[in-house]
């Protein structure tokens with residue numbers, strides 16, 4: 001039995017006024033408030049003296065779990081779950097530490113969403129703040145403890161509290177400070193001001209919430225400043241759900257010339273962005289600040305005060321709140337990712353060209369050895385520039401994107417493929433045009449890249465003015481002109497690097513980091529392999545993956561297998577739902593001897609499997625999209641089975657698998673599959 005650390009810390013962190021807690025909350029005083037320990041796992045045990053619940057690890061081994069399931073809940077308003085917990089361990093470092101995970105299980109979804117995970121051991125209770133989007137769906141909270149290496153580890157939960165509102169909001173009236181943390185600095189720090197802490201000689205103000213000496217706020221004082229520009233940082237809890245709107249707070253400054261009060265956002269990679277700074281004209285009373293705040297992925301807000309010396313006075317902060325609409329000071333139009341993006345399947349969306357002749361053509365081509373199909377489905381439309389038809393030396397094709405609001409950070413992603421140039425560099429470039437077309441700036445241009453492979457480009461940019469993205473293709477000389485293809489342009493909020501560093505959403509796998517939760521019964525030369533680049537045998541297999549063109553995919557290597565040999569890749573176990581599931585994936589079946597690709601459904605507790613989908617023989621030199629809707633109300637797995645064909649030219653690959661509950665948003669074009677481009681094809685000469 002592990003002794004739970006510091007009782008003082010317990011006193012400090014216990015939420016005040018916990019007489020009648022909101023649904024989903026529990027202080028583990030006399031019971032578990034409807035939370036149940038699942039019998040198939042290790043038990044959670046209520047410690048009635050200490051008023052917490054802990055995972056019983058007495059006879060447990062590494063990897064074993066304890067799962068605590070909440071009663072059915074609903075949150076029609078945005079909510080914040082605050083969890084007070086502790087992980088203890090006897091070993092200092094471990095390659096496989098114990099973890100505490102919190103999942104949300106929404107009704108009608110086939111997987112649990114991991115909202116938060118912790119593995120850092122501590123001597124005292126810690127607080128985690130987790131945002132939960134408003135939804136009409138019922139849900140349950142799962143608290144999962146997983147025992148790591150070194151079985152003396154202990155995991156305990158002291159309190160779970162669910163309240164309406166955003167986790168980033170705080171009036172600093174409660175002891176837990178809403179999970180806001182001062183980053184310790186020897187000389188300048190944020191402290192709680194007001195209430196009992198107030199003394200007679202204090203120059204500090206009354207708080208803003210209660211407008212009385214009993215209220216609390218945060219403040220930072222310059223009296224102990226020793227170094228020039230020493231900073232104090234107050235760090236908010238990290239957001240766990242995408243949000244965008246207006247962040248407001250009240251602040252007071254004294255002797256504003258000697259201090260700088262700045263607001264930053266910081267993402268999981270540690271990237272800072274300044275979003276607000278004090279102006280020179282401030283009143284000495286509480287000032288209201290309103291800042292546009294967009295967190296498309298997990299982000300912290302940092303309130304930073306820098307002092308130039310000991311005479312910088314103080315900065316006080318109170319009543320941080322958030323509203324999901326833009327601040328009033330911001331006029332103009334809002335950003336829509338859907339309207340700024342295009343896959344060119346139906347038209348040019350909101351993209352357009354110069355009046356003086358179309359440089360870019362929207363085409364659909366039958367893929368062959370010399371040219372690929374589109375990126376979206378392998379059989380759809382994309383844009384093509386510089387065909388012999390339109391090209392002439394010095395020719396430039398311009399494609400303009402829709403207007404984007406200024407002052408926001410964007411991530412632009414698109415796919416391009418180049419054919420036929422001797423020298424590729426600069427044949428495709430991306431410019432930013434400011435609204436009036438006076439200022440233009442080149443933000444990207446192509447370097448040498450693999451020929452004929454759909455390659456992803458990613459560009460992060462931010463401009464003060466509304467602007468447009470412009471794609472330009474060049475044909476510099478008659479003797480060196482080729483084709484430039486463009487597809488699947490997306491624009492989203494935030495930095496590309498930040499979204500890249502996030503773990504993939506559950507149910508999705510790009511195979512970029514690993515094989516996700518896919519498993520194989522056996523692993524040898526004739527099973528599925530994770531690979532990057534071309535496969536070793538020519539005239540079979542892909543040249544690059546589907547995700548980025550230079551990433552990883554899974555494939556069978558026909559030269560390691562015999563005719564008819566099978567390789568099976570199984571998904572993780574998915575929960576059954578009433579209604580449909582949608583499975584999408586990309587498959588590559590190119591080569592004269594190609595065998596079969598089967599997709600099976602295997603229900604837990606049943607020996608048989610149901611065939612959901614099959615392709616036999618060579619399909620295309622391009623990645624094609626597979627789309628399967630199926631019904632299954634029981635726990636199940638999906639299995640990809642590749643069977644080696646007649647010759648060594650029978651590599652089969654898959655990539656970008658998505659398993660979701662609910663019907664597919666798109667429908668597979670059956671006519672297109674069977675007729676194989678009988679009509680509607682562009683004959684492009686080049």
Ligand SMILES: [Ca+2]
Pocket residue numbers: 171172173207208209210215216217318319
């Ligand atoms: Ca207050």
Ligand SMILES: [Ca+2]
Pocket residue numbers: 343344345374375376377380381382487488
């Ligand atoms: Ca397309």
Ligand SMILES: [Ca+2]
Pocket residue numbers: 510511512545546547548551552553655656
């Ligand atoms: Ca991939």
